[in-house]
Amino acid sequence: CVVDDIGVGAAKTGMLASTAIIEAVAAVCTEVGIGRDQPVPLVVDPVCASMHGDPLLHAEALDAVRNTLIPIATVVTPNLDEIRLITGIEVVDDATARRAAEALHALGAKWSIVKGGHLRTSASSTDLLFDGDTFLEFSSPRIDTGNDHGGGDTLAAAIASALAHGWSVPDAVAFGKEWVTKCLEASYDLGAGHGPVSPLWRLRRS
DSSP, X not given: OHXXXXXXXXXXXXXXXXXXXXXXXXHHHHHHTBSTTSSBOEEEOOOOBOTTSOBOSOHHHHHHIIIIIGGGOSEEOOOHHHHHHHHOOOOOSHHHHHHHHHHHHHTTOSEEEEOOTTOOSSSEEEEEEEOSSOEEEEEEEOOOOSOOBXXXXXXHHHXXXXXXXXXXXXXXXXXXXXXXXXXXXXXXXXXXXXXXXXXXHHHHHO
């Protein structure tokens, strides 16, 4: 097992396509000490909606995300469409964002994030972090680009990398927010659809 042999500082989940896979991942994480209140933090990116808002999982698998995966998350990082599918809450403003953060936390995640990148109601993009008691806001200028493919995955990965260095969750989220903003600034056209963000923005600028 990699956890015992090499060691793991943090873990992140992404697209898990079936109930069986979700339950297997959750079981192994629990067995080896990965997840909420475990030695190794777990970032759950509950990929269940396309960037156009279409469901990617069957109802049974979505239930497994709610009832099996999110309850072991140190941090859960859904986008707004995923929040709608998971909680039934349509996030349209700050009040509904807070309701959604509370609902995600109630499912068992130690910290929940509601991302404001797709909530285009202001010139800034504000992400909301909630631990059951306190709401923290992380804001950045909104980047005017249609090339935002992979932004949520990049944010979750950046948070996980910071947690692996022993950072607190709020500090890790602040780092992730800053990092993904730079990735959006360096995003580029690729093909006919939404282009990708650029995690290699430092190299592209050098």
